[in-house]
Every structure is written in structure tokens, then in C-alpha cells.
Amino acid sequence: MSIKINFDSKDIEKMIRNQANKALEKGVDGTCPNCGKPLTIKTGKTYCSHCKTTMNFTSNI
Numbered sequence: 001m002s003i004k005i006n007f008d009s010k011d012i013e014k015m016i017r018n019q020a021n022k023a024l025e026k027g028v029d030g031t032c033p034n035c036g037k038p039l040t041i042k043t044g045k046t047y048c049s050h051c052k053t054t055m056n057f058t059s060n061i
């Protein structure tokens, strides 16, 4: 018995992107591009309480 697995790299890429986008919707740990302090990055507007900067992150990676 042999098992054949066809890997479609495009599908895998899509899967990884979906996962990353889902993580971004919930919020991921990151650093502020302006002051370098840690903050939670979310899709849409992210506000840094350290330097009072508002950033916009798009959901598409």
C-alpha cells in the first residue's frame, strides 16, 4: 500500500496566510515601530500607549 500526497504549495501558502490573518485579528505580540515598546498588534488600528501613536495594520499579509 502506498500513500500518495500531493502538496500544492499554493494551498499551503493560503493556509499559512489564513492562520496569520486569524492571529492578527485576535492580536499578536509585537513592538511599536515608533518607540520600540511591546504592544499587541491587531488588524485595523493599534494604539501605542507609550508614544501615543496610532498605527494601521491591514489584515492581508
Ligand SMILES: [Zn+2]
Pocket (backbone or CB within 6 Å): 032, 033, 034, 035, 036, 037, 048, 049, 050, 051, 052, 053
Ligand atoms: Zn510607541
